[in-house]
Amino acid sequence: MIxxxxxxxRIKTYNTYLSxxxxxxxTLKPGDSSIFSPNTAYLLGQNxxxxxxxxxxxxxxxxxxxxxxxxxxxxxxxxxxxxxVEYSEDLSxxxxxxxxxxxxxxxxxxxxxxxxxxxxxxxIYVSRETIETEILKYLCQSLSIEIGRLGERQSKEVRTTRxxxxxxxxxxxxxxxxxYERKVEPYASRMRISSHYLSMIVKDLTGQSPVEWINKAIIxxxxxxxSSTDLSVEEVSYSLNFPNPAFFNRFFKKGTGYSxxxxxxxxxxxxxxxx
Numbered sequence: 001m002i003x004x005x006x007x008x009x010r011i012k013t014y015n016t017y018l019s020x021x022x023x024x025x026x027t028l029k030p031g032d033s034s035i036f037s038p039n040t041a042y043l044l045g046q047n048x049x050x051x052x053x054x055x056x057x058x059x060x061x062x063x064x065x066x067x068x069x070x071x072x073x074x075x076x077x078x079x080x081x082x083x084x085v086e087y088s089e090d091l092s093x094x095x096x097x098x099x100x101x102x103x104x105x106x107x108x109x110x111x112x113x114x115x116x117x118x119x120x121x122x123x124i125y126v127s128r129e130t131i132e133t134e135i136l137k138y139l140c141q142s143l144s145i146e147i148g149r150l151g152e153r154q155s156k157e158v159r160t161t162r163x164x165x166x167x168x169x170x171x172x173x174x175x176x177x178x179x180y181e182r183k184v185e186p187y188a189s190r191m192r193i194s195s196h197y198l199s200m201i202v203k204d205l206t207g208q209s210p211v212e213w214i215n216k217a218i219i220x221x222x223x224x225x226x227s228s229t230d231l232s233v234e235e236v237s238y239s240l241n242f243p244n245p246a247f248f249n250r251f252f253k254k255g256t257g258y259s260x261x262x263x264x265x266x267x268x269x270x271x272x273x274x275x
Contacts, residue, residue: 017126022136023097026123027053030091040267041083041223047101048076049143051119055091059084061106062175063216072110075103075147081220094119100140107151118143163201166191170202170210174217180241182218184210219255222248226260227267233260 011018016025056069060083188195237248
């Protein structure tokens with residue numbers, strides 16, 4: 001017999017349940033949360049499942065943009081950098097976030113009755129007086145299995161050509177770009193192809209050059225450091241391998257329209273900066 005532990009530290013409101021390892025919100029609208037701050041990058045601390053109840057939006061996940069509308073859903077793994085690029089005024093979403101969701105690949109889909117029913121079941125369960133961790137784990141495991149099944153099918157259907165495989169590898173290198181290289185050559189070298197070939201493929205598939213993707217990735221990382229750490233602008237510039245803060249300031253302002261200092265102040269004013 002499995003021993004179940006009751007969750008003791010929790011907060012429950014009319015539309016949200018919050019505990020140490022499980023967060024579910026039934027209805028979230030613009031103005032309800034700082035996650036609706038457009039073009040503000042966040043490093044996701046836990047796996048997140050989002051369902052679009054009404055309206056539409058554009059989410060950027062690790063530099064890739066996803067257009068979402070009513071009845072769409074998206075699963076975003078922990079560690080991704082996300083940004084809400086734009087949204088309609090009638091946008092309403094449901095959000096589930098928990099480390100109990102054991103899935104590592106992002107998935108986008110729509111009109112999945114099973115996932116919708118499972119989400120509703122979770123909300124009904126957390127509305128009870130007594131909630132046990134093991135039950136939530138089982139529910140999240142069911143969610144993980146369904147998301148994993150959908151992800152495998154999408155992977156077989158979409159990522160079949162050599163060009164797409166090369167682009168995926170390039171994006172993977174960008175996500176793990178700890179040295180923050182800003183030139184194409186180091187990426188092409190690690191992929192064992194020429195810079196010209198990589199540039200041609202990326203431009204052909206996306207309409208953007210590899211340098212544009214690289215710059216976007218570094219700007220997103222800079223936004224994370226500015227919004228979630230106490231590092232000074234100078235320290236951020238050196239941590240991102242810029243030769244000096246002035247160079248970093250010009251680079252950041254060209255990409256965002258804000259200086260690093262003004263961007264941080266904007267985040268503070270919006271209440272989205274957390275130490």
